[in-house]
Each structure stands twice: as C-alpha cells, then as structure tokens.
Amino acid sequence: MKKLSLILLLLVTTVIADAQNKEIDTLRVALSKANAPDTTRLNILKKLASDYFISKPDSSLIFGQQCYDLSVKFKRVRDQAVSLNYMADAYSSLGDYVKCFQLYFKSMRLAESINDIPVVVVEYNNIGSSYVIKQDYLKALPYLRIGLKKWTIYASSHTLKVASDRELKSVLMINIGEVFLYTHNIDSADHYLQISYKDSKTKNFKDLLGNIDRDLGEVETARDHKATALEYYRNAILLSTANEDVEMLSISYLSKANLYHKYKQQDSAEYYAQKALETASAEKYLQDVLNAGKVLYTYYDEDHNLPQALKYLKITTATKDSLFSQDKVKQLLSIDFDEKQRQRDIEAAQIAYRDQVRMYGFIAGLTVLLLLVFIFWRNSRQRKRANLLLQDQKEEIEASLEKLQLTQKQLIQSEKMASLGELTAGIAHEIQNPLNFVNNFSEVSAELTSELKDELRKGNIEESITIADDLEQNLEKIQHHGKRADFIVKGMLQHSRTNTGERQLTDINILADEFLKLSYHGLRAKDKSFNTEFVTYFDKKLPKVTVVQQDIGRVLLNLFNNAFYAVAQRQKTAGADYKPEVSVTTTADNKHIIIKVKDNGIGIPDTIKDKIMQPFFTTKPTGQGTGLGLSLSYDIIVKGHGGTMDVQSREGEGSEFIVTLPII
Numbered sequence: 271m272k273k274l275s276l277i278l279l280l281l282v283t284t285v286i287a288d289a290q291n292k293e294i295d296t297l298r299v300a301l302s303k304a305n306a307p308d309t310t311r312l313n314i315l316k317k318l319a320s321d322y323f324i325s326k327p328d329s330s331l332i333f334g335q336q337c338y339d340l341s342v343k344f345k346r347v348r349d350q351a352v353s354l355n356y357m358a359d360a361y362s363s364l365g366d367y368v369k370c371f372q373l374y375f376k377s378m379r380l381a382e383s384i385n386d387i388p389v390v391v392v393e394y395n396n397i398g399s400s401y402v403i404k405q406d407y408l409k410a411l412p413y414l415r416i417g418l419k420k421w422t423i424y425a426s427s428h429t430l431k432v433a434s435d436r437e438l439k440s441v442l443m444i445n446i447g448e449v450f451l452y453t454h455n456i457d458s459a460d461h462y463l464q465i466s467y468k469d470s471k472t473k474n475f476k477d478l479l480g481n482i483d484r485d486l487g488e489v490e491t492a493r494d495h496k497a498t499a500l501e502y503y504r505n506a507i508l509l510s511t512a513n514e515d516v517e518m519l520s521i522s523y524l525s526k527a528n529l530y531h532k533y534k535q536q537d538s539a540e541y542y543a544q545k546a547l548e549t550a551s552a553e554k555y556l557q558d559v560l561n562a563g564k565v566l567y568t569y570y571d572e573d574h575n576l577p578q579a580l581k582y583l584k585i586t587t588a589t590k591d592s593l594f595s596q597d598k599v600k601q602l603l604s605i606d607f608d609e610k611q612r613q614r615d616i617e618a619a620q621i622a623y624r625d626q627v628r629m630y631g632f633i634a635g636l637t638v639l640l641l642l643v644f645i646f647w648r649n650s651r652q653r654k655r656a657n658l659l660l661q662d663q664k665e666e667i668e669a670s671l672e673k674l675q676l677t678q679k680q681l682i683q684s685e686k687m688a689s690l691g692e693l694t695a696g697i698a699h700e701i702q703n704p705l706n707f708v709n710n711f712s713e714v715s716a717e718l719t720s721e722l723k724d725e726l727r728k729g730n731i732e733e734s735i736t737i738a739d740d741l742e743q744n745l746e747k748i749q750h751h752g753k754r755a756d757f758i759v760k761g762m763l764q765h766s767r768t769n770t771g772e773r774q775l776t777d778i779n780i781l782a783d784e785f786l787k788l789s790y791h792g793l794r795a796k797d798k799s800f801n802t803e804f805v806t807y808f809d810k811k812l813p814k815v816t817v818v819q820q821d822i823g824r825v826l827l828n829l830f831n832n833a834f835y836a837v838a839q840r841q842k843t844a845g846a847d848y849k850p851e852v853s854v855t856t857t858a859d860n861k862h863i864i865i866k867v868k869d870n871g872i873g874i875p876d877t878i879k880d881k882i883m884q885p886f887f888t889t890k891p892t893g894q895g896t897g898l899g900l901s902l903s904y905d906i907i908v909k910g911h912g913g914t915m916d917v918q919s920r921e922g923e924g925s926e927f928i929v930t931l932p933i934i
Contacts, residue, residue: 312340312349319356327360327553334360351380351389355396362400363517365556370400387424388435391417395438399445403557407449414449418442437475440466444481451485456492463489480509484522491529499529520550520558524565531569540569547585560589715741715748773816778863778931779808781819782826782854789830790852793838800838802850809856815863816934821906828899829867829927830854836871836925862913862930870924879919907931 315337322330334357341349358373374397381389394417401410421438430436447462463485470478487502503526510519523546531539543565550558563586570578719741725734783806790804830852837850855866874882885901907915912932919925 309344312337312344312346315340316349316353316356319353319360322360327363330360331357347380347384348386348389351377351386351393354380355389355392358396362396362403364554365560367400367404371397374400387420388432388438391421391424391438391442392434394420395442395445398449402445402448402452405452407453411446411449414442414446418446436473437478440469440473440475440478443469444478444485448485451488451492454492456489459485460489476509477513477515480506480513480515480518480522483509484518484525487522487525487529491525491532496529496533500526503529516549516553517555517558520546520555520562523549524558524562527565531565536569536573540566543569556589560586563589715745773818775814776817776819776822777812777814778822778865779810779812779856781823782806782856782865783808785823785826786830786852786854789827789834793831793834797838800834800841802834802837802841802852804834804852804854807853807855809858812856812858812863813933815931817911817931818906821910822931825903825906825929826865826867828903829929832899832927833867833869833871833925836869836873838871840870840872840922858933862932865929865931866926867929868924868926873921873923874917874919874925875921879917882917883915 315333319330319334319337322333334353337353338350338357341347341353354373354377358370358377361367361370361373374393378390378393378397381387381393394413398410398413398417401407401413418439421442425435425439443462443466447459447466450456450459450462463482466478467482467486469475470482483502484506487499487506490496490499490502503522506522507519507526510516510522523542527539527542527546530536530542543562547559547562547566550556550562563582567579567582567586570576570582722734722737722741725737786804786806790802793800833852837852841848841850850870852867852869855864855868857864857866883900883904904915907913907929914928914930916928917925918928
C-alpha cells in the first residue's frame with residue numbers, strides 16, 4: 271500500500287509540476303518579447319509574481335518590484351496595490367515581518383483610496399494570516415473578522431466574477447479556524463474549517479485543500495483520533511507536493527511529526543521533523559525553520575541526545591535572532607502603532623466632520639429662527655386678524671380630529687370584522703361538530719323513546735329503566751354540545767360589537783382552546799395546502815379570572831392568527847424537514863395567570879421588534895394586514911386589564927408572545 275501511494279504521489283507531482291513549469295516558461299518567453307514597458311509586460315510580471323510567491327519567494331520579490339514600478343509609471347493604483355501584496359506575501363513566507371506588514375498596510379491604503387473592496391479584504395486577510403504565522407492570535411482575529419464582514423457586505427450586493435474574489439471567503443474561514451485551533455477552541459476551529467472544506471470542494475478551490483486537510487488533522491489530533499488525523503496529514507502532504515506549496519508541505523510534515531511524538535513513536539517523529547526542517551530550509555521559510563528546529567531540539571533533549579539537541583538549539587537560536595531581533599520587534603511595534611494611530615485619525619476626522627455638520631445645522635437653525643422672529647415682529651400689528659385666522663384653523667383642526675377619531679373607530683371595527691370574516695370557515699367547522707353531535711344524539715334518543723314505549727307495554731320495568739338511563743345520558747351530551755355551539759356564537763357576536771362588554775368570571779383554558787381551533791380552521795379554509803401541528807399545555811388547576819371575555823378572545827385570536835401566519839410563511843421556503851408547530855401554554859403564580867403562544871415560524875427581526883405594537887405597523891404584504899391587531903391587543907391587556915404583553919423572538923427560528931393577567 272505504501273508503495274502504491276508513493277507511485278501515485280510521484281505521478282501527480284510530476285504532471286502538475288510539469289504543467290506549471292511550462293506555464294512559467296511560456297510567461298518568461300513572453301516577457302522577453304515584451305521589450306517595451308507597456309501593459310502587456312505589466313500583466314506578465316504580475317502573473318509571474320503571483321506564481322512564484324509560494325515556490326520561489328525571492329523571484330516573486332523581483333517580479334513584484336518590477337510590476338510595481340511599471341504600475342506607478344502608468345498610474346494604475348489597483349496594480350500598485352496588487353504588486354505590493356505579492357511582495358508582502360513573499361516577505362511573509364521568508365519571515366521578514368517588518369517589510370511584510372509595511373507593504374500590506376501600504377497596499378491596503380492604496381486599495382481604500384480607490385474603494386477597491388476585494389483588494390482591501392485581501393489585505394485584511396493577509397495581515398491577519400501573517401499574525402497567525404507569527405503566532406500573535408489576539409491581533410490576528412480582529413483583522414480576519416473585519417475582512418469577513420467586508421467581504422459579506424460586498425458579496426451581497428455584487429456579482430463575484432473573479433475566481434479569487436469567490437475564494438476569499440474560504441481563505442478567511444481557514445485563517446479564523448486556525449486562530450481558534452491554536453487558542454485551543456477546537457469545536458469553533460472545526461466549525462470554520464468544515465465550512466471552508468465544503469465550500470472548497472464544491473467550488474474546486476484545489477489550492478486550499480492541502481491547508482484545510484492539515485488543519486483538520488490538527489483538530490483530530492486534539493481529539494485523540496490518531497487514525498483520522500494521520501489520514502488528513504497524508505492528504506495534506508500529497509496535495510502540498512502536487513501544488514508545489516513548499517511552506518504547507520513543511521508545516522504538514524511537522525504536524526505529522528508531532529502526532530507520532532504524542533503517541534511515543536519517537537523515530538517517526540524525528541524523521542518527519544527533520545523532513546519539515548529540510549523542506550523549510552531549502553526555500554528559506556524562516557518561521558517554519560524556527561518551528562521545526564524547536565521541535566527537533568525538544569525531541570533530542572527528551573532522548574538525552576545532547577549533541578543533536580545542541581545542534582538544533584543553535585539552529586533555533588540563530589533563526590529566532592534573524593526573525594525577531596530587537597530592531598525588528600521595535601519596527602513591528604512601530605508599524606502596529608502607526609496603523610492604530612491612522613485608524614484613530616480617521617475616526618477623529620469623522621467625528622470632526624459630524625461636529626462640523628452639527629454646527630452648520632445649528633447656524634442654519636438659528637438663522638431660520640431669527641428670520642421667524644423678524645417676521646413675527648413685522649406682523650405684530652396684524653395679530654388680531656391672525657388670531658381670528660388661527661381660531662378658524664383651530665376649529666377646522668378640531669373638526670378634522672373628530673373625523674380622524676371617527677375614522678379610527680371605524681378602522682378598529684373594520685379590523686374586528688375582518689378578523690371575524692377570516693374565521694367564517696373556522697366558525698362553520700367548529701359549530702358543525704357540536705351540531706352533528708346534537709343531531710346524532712337526537713336521532714338515537716328518538717329511537718330509544720320508541721324502544722322505551724315498547725318495553726313499558728310489555729311490562730319490562732328493568733329494561734325500561736336502562737333505556738331511560740341511556741336517554742338521560744344522551745340529553746346531557748345534547749345539552750353539553752348545544753352549550754358549546756352557543757358559546758361559539760356568543761363569542762363571535764361579542765367579538766363584533768363596537769362597545770366594550772362587561773367583565774365576567776372566565777375559564778381562560780376553554781376560551782383559548784375554542785379560539786385556537788377557530789383560527790386554525792379559518793386559515794385552512796383559505797389555504798387547503800397549509801397544515802400544522804398545534805398543541806396545548808393547559809394548567810388544569812388554572813383559576814378563573816374576571817375579564818371582558820370578547821376582548822381577551824380578540825387578543826388570543828390575533829396572537830393565534832399571527833402564529834399560524836408565521837409558520838405558513840416559513841413553510842413556503844423551508845425544506846421537507848421543517849415541521850410547523852404552534853403551541854399554547856397556560857400557567858399561574860400567586861398573583862397572575864400566564865398565557866404563552868409560541869411558534870417556530872419566520873420570527874421577528876431585531877430591527878422592528880420595538881415597532882410591532884405600534885398602530886398601523888405591519889410586516890404583512892399590502893392588503894393582508896391593517897397593523898392594528900397587536901396594537902389593539904396590547905391596549906386591551908395593558909390598559910384594559912392591567913396586565914403585560916411581551917415578545918421573545920429570533921429571526922428565522924420563531925416567536926413567543928407572553929401575556930399575563932392579574933388574578934382578581
């Protein structure tokens with residue numbers, strides 16, 4: 271098996287490397303022919319800088335500098351930013367963080383000056399990624415999150431035509447996942463990496479898969495899943511070799527070494543750690559040289575192999591001095607300070623601009639005020655006539671107000687009648703059930719009466735008594751279902767009245783149960799395809815409360831209608847796994863009864879949660895809602911009954927309305 275894997279690796283590596291070398295050779299030939307410093311030469315240099323920054327960062331620096339010089343000459347700001355980015359990438363690979371951050375920030379400022387968001391996002395990602403490589407995770411995460419936020423906003427309003435722009439999200443997800451990985455938040459790391467892995471597989475981002483496989487191997491190592499981790503590392507080594515990603519190859523070797531070391535396989539651990547060091551040293555990836563050197567020093571120190579431990583200690587010390595000399599640390603701190611100061615200056619400029627706008631507004635307002643004072647002063651002689659005019663206007667306004675109040679009452683009554691109209695089918699369905707019972711038991715009772723007469727004529731007293739008992743039970747059932755039909759009809763009549771009814775002792779469980787069924791069957795009558803589960807959790811010991819029955823019924827009806835509407839809307843777009851559900855719960859404490867109406871529908875966005883109780887505010891399409899339902903319900907509960915009405919909701923997950931009524 272090992273032999274077959276090696277043969278496949280050699281074949282894949284040879285084919286891909288040969289293809290890439292041919293492309294680079296073609297570009298070099300084209301560059302030699304493009305003698306004039308024109309845009310063709312610029313594009314060739316840009317492509318060479320891009321192709322070389324992973325495999326040959328020194329060459330990438332040369333081509334990137336030439337590209338930058340030409341883009342300055344032609345005043346192509348975007349190409350300046352891109353070429354600076356390639357050079358910064360190369361310096362990052364070489365471990366020169368001072369030059370790396372200087373060029374990233376310079377590239378970012380150029381991209382910001384022309385509002386080129388994709389390039390700005392690239393720089394945020396690259397700065398965050400470099401901080402990850404530098405193991406400064408606290409600084410890395412803010413840059414990566416800002417980059418992801420900017421990409422999300424940009425992608426929502428633009429078509430991403432360039433492949434690199436589409437790939438940006440996956441790259442950001444990888445880097446955020448690595449921050450969580452190295453700060454030991456394994457579940458969070460796995461979450462981001464799996465998103466990136468799925469996206470990269472779907473959209474064929476081959477260059478990212480080696481990196482993701484290596485990171486997922488680290489996740490599985492942290493979870494003590496040795497076999498799975500080893501498989502991920504093998505895939506990472508194969509892909510990195512095929513893509514000529516020398517840096518990721520070195521990192522993958524080192525991860526594999528650490529896995530073997532964790533499970534006390536010291537020979538394998540030392541072998542792969544040396545492979546990691548050799549790979550990184552060959553292309554001068556100093557950060558990876560430092561990491562591999564530290565690991566080898568630790569391994570040989572554990573083996574008490576002092577000569578080898580000393581050898582790798584010297585390598586580690588020399589590399590560390592090269593990467594993090596005192597001067598470089600000072601320069602990095604200075605760069606970081608300058609960038610933070612630049613951000614503060616931008617914020618200060620924005621604040622100053624806002625203050626200036628406010629000042630201009632104040633001056634304009636003051637000017638208008640002075641002008642008004644002058645006008646009032648000049649017209650003071652006509653005050654009497656103005657007062658008469660104002661009196662006329664007042665009377666007109668009062669008349670308009672009276673009309674408005676009348677219109678409002680008519681709107682409220684229309685809302686009540688509209689909700690009643692929507693329930694017509696539900697009412698018919700609910701009344702039909704008790705009427706069927708009354709009709710059926712009446713027919714049975716008529717038959718029992720005939721049987722009773724026959725038995726009395728025969729003198730069978732015992733059988734007659736049994737039939738009489740059955741008749742009595744039937745009459746009780748007829749009476750029960752007749753009262754239920756009477757309750758529904760009276761409730762609807764009370765619901766349609768314009769005036770407020772009298773308070774009476776009410777069983778909230780019965781009221782809620784009846785209106786829940788009416789609301790459901792009303793919606794079913796309009797949309798036969800709609801179906802949902804509705805459940806009740808009624809407290810059997812719930813005390814009766816003194817309320818205006820038709821008003822509380824109106825509140826419950828509004829809440830049930832909204833809940834069924836919410837699940838119906840979500841059902842239109844949700845998948846087959848979605849199961850709509852509306853539930854009603856009643857409970858009581860010492861002073862209140864509590865009614866909860868919960869659904870798993872579309873939910874309410876946070877931006878409008880504070881507005882839903884306002885009159886005439888509705889989220890339904892035009893013609894489907896007046897915006898008075900919740901407003902009236904709130905007034906009935908809070909102002910009419912001294913209770914409370916609250917809502918808890920998460921957009922896309924559902925809502926829960928909580929009503930409390932005092933026990934009187």
